[in-house]
Amino acid sequence: MKKSVRPIFSVVFLAAAAATLCFKIMVSGGGGGLEFGYRSNVLAGRNPSPVFNDTILRFAAVDLGEDSLRQNVEQLVDGDFRSLATGRHRSFLWSGRNRIDIRARSARGVPVQLRSPEFYRLWLNFRRFLQNWWRNHRFQPDVMSDLVNVIKVLKPGLNDTVSKYKTCAVVGNSGILLKTNLGGLIDSHEFVIRLNNARTRGFEPSVGSKTSLSFVNSNILHLCSRREACFCHPYGERVPIMMYMCQMIHFLDYVVCNSSHKAPLLVSDPRFDVLCARIVKYYSVSRFVKQTGKPLDAWAGSHDGTSFHYSSGMQAVMLALGVCDKVSIFGFGKSDSAKHHYHTNQKGELHLHDYEAEYDLYRDLVARPEAVPFVSDKFNFPPVVIHR
Numbered sequence: 001m002k003k004s005v006r007p008i009f010s011v012v013f014l015a016a017a018a019a020t021l022c023f024k025i026m027v028s029g030g031g032g033g034l035e036f037g038y039r040s041n042v043l044a045g046r047n048p049s050p051v052f053n054d055t056i057l058r059f060a061a062v063d064l065g066e067d068s069l070r071q072n073v074e075q076l077v078d079g080d081f082r083s084l085a086t087g088r089h090r091s092f093l094w095s096g097r098n099r100i101d102i103r104a105r106s107a108r109g110v111p112v113q114l115r116s117p118e119f120y121r122l123w124l125n126f127r128r129f130l131q132n133w134w135r136n137h138r139f140q141p142d143v144m145s146d147l148v149n150v151i152k153v154l155k156p157g158l159n160d161t162v163s164k165y166k167t168c169a170v171v172g173n174s175g176i177l178l179k180t181n182l183g184g185l186i187d188s189h190e191f192v193i194r195l196n197n198a199r200t201r202g203f204e205p206s207v208g209s210k211t212s213l214s215f216v217n218s219n220i221l222h223l224c225s226r227r228e229a230c231f232c233h234p235y236g237e238r239v240p241i242m243m244y245m246c247q248m249i250h251f252l253d254y255v256v257c258n259s260s261h262k263a264p265l266l267v268s269d270p271r272f273d274v275l276c277a278r279i280v281k282y283y284s285v286s287r288f289v290k291q292t293g294k295p296l297d298a299w300a301g302s303h304d305g306t307s308f309h310y311s312s313g314m315q316a317v318m319l320a321l322g323v324c325d326k327v328s329i330f331g332f333g334k335s336d337s338a339k340h341h342y343h344t345n346q347k348g349e350l351h352l353h354d355y356e357a358e359y360d361l362y363r364d365l366v367a368r369p370e371a372v373p374f375v376s377d378k379f380n381f382p383p384v385v386i387h388r
């Protein structure tokens with residue numbers, strides 16, 4: 001059973017805290033036993049380090065959905081798909097060839113029958129991936145420095161001398177882009193990251209057309225997996241895709257779709273997911289406390305505590321920090337006169353994200369990256385510019 005870790009997996013694990021949050025059930029946060037390996041408040045040499053608030057650090061380090069995530073992983077590893085048959089998970093049942101037929105379970109509620117030898121092979125793969133992911137789902141302040149390994153996957157044929165991309169553009173999907181003419185500038189970057197398959201066709205003057213990496217959440221892949229050959233390539237089938245896992249069952253979509261992809265299909269490093277989750281929670285809680293004057297415990301109630309999650313854009317920006325010498329951010333931010341997304345008519349923001357908190361983070365990335373909590377001292381933040 002023991003497998004060597006596939007390189008793609010170890011490298012690519014990008015986004016998982018999401019998982020945590022996709023399913024959280026309210027669990028009151030217990031403290032205790034937290035490891036704080038990140039930047040200490042005493043720094044030699046560099047800019048004087050900002051003083052982090054320890055109470056908020058501790059609070060941000062507790063994942064309210066951890067218990068339910070663990071439970072879910074254990075169930076799936078045991079081949080028990082029953083949790084998928086109820087409530088809001090129903091929509092995540094598969095349709096098509098590799099269907100999991102929940103009704104097939106016996107009256108005693110034993111785990112579902114896996115129907116075919118073909119499915120069984122998928123399932124073994126799924127389980128191996130899931131276990132591997134779960135083992136790595138932990139806090140690791142140095143993970144930012146490991147992100148550069150993603151470049152090796154994206155540029156195969158390189159040997160050990162990996163150099164970062166000179167310039168990167170992370171293109172958010174905010175409607176504010178429509179008022180700009182930044183398409184050409186975006187495309188002039190060496191590496192362009194786009195989010196959640198927002199289309200570019202018809203919007204090129206504002207958003208550009210070049211895409212080097214498509215960064216998505218795993219719900220997007222799940223939708224793609226129902227299509228012929230998992231079609232998920234609005235930017236062309238040679239464009240690599242990276243996603244964070246927001247539901248553990250999406251590993252099934254992953255193992256199914258992986259083989260049909262000509263370009264790498266990557267899963268974000270779960271250690272990176274955990275880091276992103278903590279950072280965004282820290283900003284969200286800090287903002288909440290400052291604005292409302294309420295105690296920390298009130299935060300979860302107003303932020304979908306157990307399903308609170310960072311946005312795809314946030315993690316894409318963090319990824320760019322790890323693989324680029326210079327990072328430019330486009331299409332982040334809102335305005336009363338702009339649509340939420342340039343390419344859809346979605347009205348409002350999702351409550352499970354705290355975009356205001358994420359903007360606070362981006363402002364720190366521009367002006368004082370040392371104020372970003374949880375990241376190891378060893379990591380050097382590249383310069384960041386926000387275009388609006």
Ligand SMILES: *[C@@H]1O[C@H](CO)[C@@H](O)[C@H](O)[C@H]1NC(C)=O
Pocket residue numbers: 053054055056289296
């Ligand atoms: C840290 O934050 C907590 C919660 O808002 C607050 O009660 C406490 O006074 C803060 N500590 C410092 C040193 O600012």
Ligand SMILES: *[C@@H]1O[C@H](CO)[C@@H](O)[C@H](O)[C@H]1NC(C)=O
Pocket residue numbers: 157158159160161
């Ligand atoms: C590997 O790196 C060395 C040193 O930069 C270079 O001389 C060599 O051509 C590289 N090999 C490949 C396959 O890129």
Ligand SMILES: *[C@@H]1O[C@H](CO)[C@@H](O)[C@H](O)[C@H]1NC(C)=O
Pocket residue numbers: 006008125129255258259
């Ligand atoms: C996904 O595809 C790549 C390239 O074909 C392969 O190296 C990798 O092992 C695959 N992963 C899984 C889980 O099948």
